[in-house]
Amino acid sequence: MTQHNIKDSDLFRQQCFINGQWCDAEGGATLDVDNPATGEIIGTVPRMAEEGTRQAIAAADNALPAWRDKTAEERGKLLYAWYELMMAHQDDLATIMTLEQGKPFAESKGEIAYAASFLKWFAEEARRAYGNTIPGARPGQRIVVIKQPIGVTAAITPWNFPSSMITRKAGAALAAGCTMVVKPASATPYSALALGELATRAGIPAGVINVITGSAAAISTTITQSPVVRKVSFTGSTEVGSQLMAQCAEHIQKVSLELGGNAPFIVFDDADLDKAVEGAIASKFRNTGQTCVCVNRFLVQDGVHDAFVEKLAAAINQLKVGDGFEDGVTQAPLINQGAVKKVIEHIEDAKSKGAKVVLGGAAHERGGNFVQPTLITGATQDMEFCHEETFGPLAAVIRFQDEQEAIQLANDTPFGLASYFYSENIHRVWRVAEALEAGMVGINEGLISNAAAPFGGVKESGLGREGSHYGMEEYLEAKYLCMG
Ligand code: NAD
Numbered sequence: 001m002t003q004h005n006i007k008d009s010d011l012f013r014q015q016c017f018i019n020g021q022w023c024d025a026e027g028g029a030t031l032d033v034d035n036p037a038t039g040e041i042i043g044t045v046p047r048m049a050e051e052g053t054r055q056a057i058a059a060a061d062n063a064l065p066a067w068r069d070k071t072a073e074e075r076g077k078l079l080y081a082w083y084e085l086m087m088a089h090q091d092d093l094a095t096i097m098t099l100e101q102g103k104p105f106a107e108s109k110g111e112i113a114y115a116a117s118f119l120k121w122f123a124e125e126a127r128r129a130y131g132n133t134i135p136g137a138r139p140g141q142r143i144v145v146i147k148q149p150i151g152v153t154a155a156i157t158p159w160n161f162p163s164s165m166i167t168r169k170a171g172a173a174l175a176a177g178c179t180m181v182v183k184p185a186s187a188t189p190y191s192a193l194a195l196g197e198l199a200t201r202a203g204i205p206a207g208v209i210n211v212i213t214g215s216a217a218a219i220s221t222t223i224t225q226s227p228v229v230r231k232v233s234f235t236g237s238t239e240v241g242s243q244l245m246a247q248c249a250e251h252i253q254k255v256s257l258e259l260g261g262n263a264p265f266i267v268f269d270d271a272d273l274d275k276a277v278e279g280a281i282a283s284k285f286r287n288t289g290q291t292c293v294c295v296n297r298f299l300v301q302d303g304v305h306d307a308f309v310e311k312l313a314a315a316i317n318q319l320k321v322g323d324g325f326e327d328g329v330t331q332a333p334l335i336n337q338g339a340v341k342k343v344i345e346h347i348e349d350a351k352s353k354g355a356k357v358v359l360g361g362a363a364h365e366r367g368g369n370f371v372q373p374t375l376i377t378g379a380t381q382d383m384e385f386c387h388e389e390t391f392g393p394l395a396a397v398i399r400f401q402d403e404q405e406a407i408q409l410a411n412d413t414p415f416g417l418a419s420y421f422y423s424e425n426i427h428r429v430w431r432v433a434e435a436l437e438a439g440m441v442g443i444n445e446g447l448i449s450n451a452a453a454p455f456g457g458v459k460e461s462g463l464g465r466e467g468s469h470y471g472m473e474e475y476l477e478a479k480y481l482c483m484g
Helices: 050-069 072-088 090-101 105-128 164-176 189-202 216-224 238-248 273-289 302-317 337-352 403-411 426-435 468-473
Strands: 016-018 021-023 030-034 041-046 132-135 142-149 152-156 179-183 209-211 229-235 254-258 263-267 295-301 356-359 374-377 394-400 418-422 440-443 476-483
Touching: 016 050, 016 189, 030 189, 041 189, 050 142, 050 152, 050 179, 050 209, 050 216, 072 090, 072 105, 072 164, 072 189, 090 105, 090 189, 105 164, 105 468, 152 164, 152 216, 164 179, 164 189, 164 229, 164 468, 179 216, 189 209, 216 229, 216 238, 229 238, 238 254, 263 273, 263 403, 273 295, 273 302, 273 394, 273 418, 295 302, 295 403, 302 356, 302 374, 302 394, 337 374, 337 394, 394 403, 403 426, 426 440
Parallel strands: 152 179, 152 229, 179 209, 229 254, 263 295, 263 418, 295 394, 374 394, 418 440
Antiparallel strands: 016 021, 016 209, 030 041, 132 142, 142 476, 356 374
């Protein structure tokens, strides 16, 4: 396949995983998958459509009664075995991820550990699907609430976190007693298929989790037209999320949507600037700027503006661009040419409206999907990047004067996923944390993702939460028993 060695070659699967079997698409249609660093085709996967999707849904439906009836402890043990296998094969899984997604190998290893952590966390949480008892309305009456799995579920996931966006959903679903059909992004199917292989090895019964690749429109339409599927969990763009939500209306399928963001990162005059720069690099340049919780707008107070820009420029200068398999690389290629075009457009738009380029500002000399890490100052809220996710290595700095202005600028977006701010003043910390319209706020912290914490957004960034006990609730129904 490539020069990169995958020790356990059975982890590199080029077929879909339905009912515990590896299978091809109807008619044998396939899709090519490439390496974004080289453009080289690394393999193919089936281009499934309606028929394959119906088979996967039927498999999940058949597997549901036995899976739901297992004790929570039994399900937890199987999830834990799946977690252990992911960690045992961390290098192979990371190699597959860097090959198809491009991210630096060290980041891929980090993502595998993060992805596995959801399986471990939900393996433990499976036992805590508590209901409750409520005093009745009449003498002798009891109100009892039990929690039951919602049933067959579906997950549609993006390319930027090919493994963790699946385990964050599947861990919660399987712990709750649901079964699942997963459709990964077409750019990164192999990480998903490897998870199918490891689920089998862990002893998770056939049909409990199924992975199908292919036509996004045909697969999602079949999922949303099926009354058997009771919940659809989607991570991706707001545009597609909104379409899916409309499709889910037909059968009143429950939806969770983890969508786009436009995170502000506010640096106040009273911030610890070194800490702020460290957080800025982590939250802006991780995955080469292709994360949904990435900073899209730096808002920096007048008094520290120049000092912050100087320190940030020095830190950006340390970043190394290259193939994710090269030693020391921190900035890998973007996923495709469309992504490169968007970053360049945002830079050009900002320049045309008066921004100044401090570093970078163009495609990288390596060509292909590489872009220079870029820092611009003098940015203003009328620039395109303030209204759309850039999804690339562009750090743009807007100067502000006072706290009220910072909050107004931060909230001036239809999105509300992550936000960040740096301040050493406890009164300001509370005021600003409460005023920011976002599902998640990093306070003197640039890395906020964790299996134990509820991840999700407000406004057009989505509905529902993933991770933590809130994440498992999404896969449970509350049933009220009225005992007379
Ligand atoms: P995308 O919306 O293009 O694709 C996501 C998934 O939807 C893929 O599996 C894709 O094949 C599928 N899809 C595409 N068109 C579809 C259609 N018409 N009907 C049904 N499914 C369709 O997003 P992407 O480019 O893969 O991912 C990047 C986006 O995901 C960014 O906006 C990012 O912010 C967001 N994201 C959000 C989170 C979060 O937790 N909030 C996490 C990661 C990524």
